[in-house]
Amino acid sequence: MNKKLLIIGFVWPEPQSSAAGSRMMQLIEIFKSKNYDITFATACAKSDNAFDLKEIGVKIENIVLNDSSFDVFVKELNPNVVLFDRFMIEEQFGWRVAANCPKALRILDTEDLHCLRRGRHQALKDNTVFDISYLYNDTAKREVASIYRCDLSIIISEVEMGILSQQFHVSDGLLCYLPFLVDSISQKSQKALPDFKKREHFITIGNFLHQPNVDGLIHLKENIWPLIRKKLPKAEIHIYGAYVTEHAKQLNNEKEGFIIKGYADNVSSLMQNYKICLIPLRYGAGLKGKILDAMLNGVPCVTTSIGAEGMYGNLEPNGFIEDAPEDFAEKAVELYNNKIFWAGKQKLGINIINIRFDKQLYTKDFLLKVENTQNALEIHRRNNFTGSMLMHHTMQSTKFMSRWIEEKNKKE
CATH class of the missing domain: 3.40.50.2000 (Glycogen Phosphorylase B;)
Structure with missing residues (x-):
């Protein structure tokens, strides 16, 4: 029985x-x-x-x-x-x-x-x-x-x-x-990921009912995105997540390239269209599913020490960890513009998945x-x-x- x-x-x-x-x-x-x-x-x-x-x-x-x-x-x-x-x-x-x-x-x-x-x-x-x-x-x-x-x-x-x-x-x-438990990323799956040239713009994702996500989004809009946009005037940040609130909708500004997209049916296919994932969390706990999703789909990240906590262990991150808005924005721009740098960070993310989050372990x-x-x-x-x-x-x-x-x- x-x-x-x-x-x-x-x-x-x-x-x-x-x-x-x-x-x-x-x-x-x-x-x-x-x-x-x-x-x-x-x-x-x-x-x-x-x-x-x-x-x-x-x-x-x-x-x-x-x-x-x-x-x-x-x-x-x-x-x-x-x-x-x-x-x-x-x-x-x-x-x-x-x-x-x-x-x-x-x-x-x-x-x-x-x-x-x-x-x-x-x-x-x-x-x-x-x-x-x-x-x-x-x-x-x-x-x-x-x-x-x-x-x-x-x-x-x-x-x-x-x-x-x-x-x-x-x-x-x-x-x-x-920790999070996922399948390891095979060589075949790695080769199937869209490369640098096929991707554009920034992405961030998170349930709008989770207050750390909302705080991070406001922090991004007010303190970080204007610095990125100044260096990359054609770039956009697309914000996805379930249960979009009226307050979140008010943050939408297409002229500034700050666009609230809302619920995502398929996170994996969606993420593979983007170059960089931004996770500017200022408080929180646990592991960040958005960073895991980014690594699974070959998207380098720029995050804070709160976002990175518990994700990387002793391994090099799939991007950068910066808490100061100026440094955060600078690394985001650097990663967005540098193909070789970007490809290296993508491989680091795949390495982290296979070493730290393979469910077989x-x-x-x-x-x-x-x-x-x-x-x-x-x-x-x-x-x-x-x-x-x-x-x-x-x-x-x-x-x-x-x-x-x-x-x-x-x-x-």
Whole structure:
């Protein structure tokens, strides 16, 4: 009999809209490779951009927050593994899973460290340099508690693995480093990529509901693009992303070559038309799916230290890393004009994909860690006394709050 995996999603996966959506599809693929029967459940409404999970044999289920109907559902399903999509979901449903399916392995997919992103955002608002004092915020208390309550947590960035280990003293036994997982780029695929002469203009891409993307776009429009445009008066920057807001539409200015394009149906075929990808993020966390997409499609990048974090390791980047607007613009122009330079950076991107993000490098070890933890779950949890303690108190507090909300909802 096949093992069963329950994924409790924050939202329905939208791989064409966000890196988080692509990431979820990668995790589903891993478990499908081991013949898990997968059920995806969420309390979120489905959008038009949601991936059709039924098409790949994944069962879907609508669930309700603060409602005991979930207890009945999860007990009947009786999954071997439960994957929580972000710590907020574990807060809502983790105690219910623990109570009704105590033998199920509980895995948290962090996506990125929310406390790190929040701390950086606050430092930016304070107009100061981020330091570790910004890391110890209320989000960190919730997020790290969630990591302890789970049996394993998937961490997408080596930098964030280090933060959890060094700053929060989380045991390595609770953490799994699992970056973006893609197929390696073959020689044939490399040769098929359009060359320098067949490409033009700049591109940037990102979901408009994600605030770091919006901040980066405004930074690009006000502080960087005018410097590039001054040197390259015929160049344009095309901005793609799902859920374009009215504020974003107001940034559109065709005379300045700053053009909001909106949702992209096929990122790969689209990106191969462009010379350079600009990622001027000023705060954020995790890995940047837009840089991964750029490397997969042979597009050199100019980004910031925030954008580059965790992407390149010790390897030379597929472009430049600059935080000052003047330096950022200068490197963008230099890369745009120099064919030989550009081709070299394109090859570096392909090298990074094959060395750091080839799914064959990580899938087997991850599945082995899941299996080994399942097989020694009682010992694993005994060694994680902090997690057991936190789960005990969560059950005493969250459980009664949730039941109070449920009763209140019935009366209304």
